Amino acid sequence: MIITGTAFIGYLFDRFELYRMKDLENIKRALLFLKGEIDYMIASLPVAMEEVGSRVGTNIGKIFSHVGESMKNKRGYSAEKLWKESVELYKDSTYLSKEDINNLLALGTALGYLDKEMQKNNIDLLLVYLEDEINRLKLHRHKNGRLYKTLGFLGGILIVILLY
């Protein structure tokens, strides 16, 4: 039972990184869609956000759909505040790290106020971070994925030996 437990912990470590990578990839997809909506469709941000949300789906998509809906309600708040509200609401249902969340929140500071070029630059800034982080995770998983599982299994054996 101990060996199964520790092996499972090793497995979870590996899975956590995989899920985080999937979340980051979904954000990247969403941002590319958003850039297209702004650049080619010249859609309004609430419409673009809802469209992106429905296309991406998952919990990441919900962040975009929710902010689009909030913008349409016209409560008098800035895009930054509404974006923060939405990210805070859904962050616990994602596997994103604190640094990922901070970078995601930084996107809100320039949302909706600047011209097209600046909007695109703002999105590109986050895309660069996502690209780096996804590549780093891929490399890390390739190197350490098996290691986590093996360490988990061996750790379990070690505990058993020490106990008996």
Next chain:
Amino acid sequence: MKTKEVILSFLSSRIKSLFYHIPEEEFEKIYEIRLRVNKPLILLKEGQYYFVRSDGYLTKKLEQAFIVFQKDIIDTAQLMSDYSMYALEQELKNGYITLQGGHRVGITGKVVIEKGVIKTIKYFGAMNIRISHQIIDCARELFPHIINGENINHTLIISPPGCGKTTMLRDLIRLVSDGVENLFSGITVGVVDERSEIGGCYQGIPQNNVGIKTDVLDGCPKAEGMRMLLRSMSPRVIAVDEIGKMEDIFAIEDVMNAGVKLICTVHGSSLADIQRKPVLSELINKKIFERFVVLSNRKGPGTVEDIIDGINLNSLMKGREL
């Protein structure tokens, strides 16, 4: 949606809260809301300027005035642009944006120039929210002086800014289009609404009542728009706001040559004032317009000061009031 509801939906939460307790009928009397960074919020209501206290009551005392911060203007700009300033770059080049309902917002700030032409405005410093008012039948008493049997006279409305020129034009368009029982049967009107103030179009559909036989070209330059309407919609009357450029005059001549009647407005305080402007004096000298209507703010916006026969330049009111 009522005017107050529409305007409040575009204001930042801090500014919006100032107007909550103002009743709808009082809000209707507000013509301008001026926001300037680190300066007091100022309202133009019934021809008078007021400050607003933090509790929303109007005051003339500067020390009690609510002060506008930059964040208020940024948040308001976001709401006005539907969080999409990037989609309004074309409008910003002209220095204003038009809101749903035809309310026009003038914006100043840092103008960005690219390759010698204005690209956009950023770092907004001030906003002037001009609340559009549709007053049904405000042109009703003026209307009999405009019509000429089953058609109308070429008419030029002369008015200083803020005296109800566009409101009067909008109601004239509606009356010409719908007709008036036992007086006028109504004819097709084409409107070139360059600044989206007449029809208050939202996504191409007029939000104001401009009549059942009216076609509106929204956001289109006046001179091109008049020719487009001539070619496409065969109007009997074409209406435009704020003429003054040489190209407008050439387009007006095209319209007249096509046998179509015109209703136009122009900035000015009197006929003499217009005659001093080189471009417009030519129109008067050529006796193109058959009626001049002079408006003022003397008894509130839309006061008809005079109606002048364009041929002999005699007053048709002769000291009487409408």
